[in-house]
Amino acid sequence: QAAVQRMYHYLGWAAYNLQYSFDPERIVLGGAVSAREDLAENVMREVEAIRKSVGVAHVRPEIVCCKNGNAANLLGAAYTFLQKK
16 A cells, blocks of 8 residues: 555656646556556645645646556557558
8 A cells, every 4th residue: 555655646746747847738647557546536636735835836737547548558559550651
């Protein structure tokens, strides 16, 4: 449980840093970890805690899980391969 909480914490920092470095409209989480139904919710909770502790961050990123879950990377690789052929 502690390792899962640590994962949420670091994903929260990653999402926070992505938001303030690149200003994306949405941050999409994929891979096997995205099969966790509570992933986006828990990462967002961590981002909110970071925003409160920093105090100057006003933008709240939209964080969602990709619809293809664990297969997202394989579909992306296959799509890239087919585009190059």
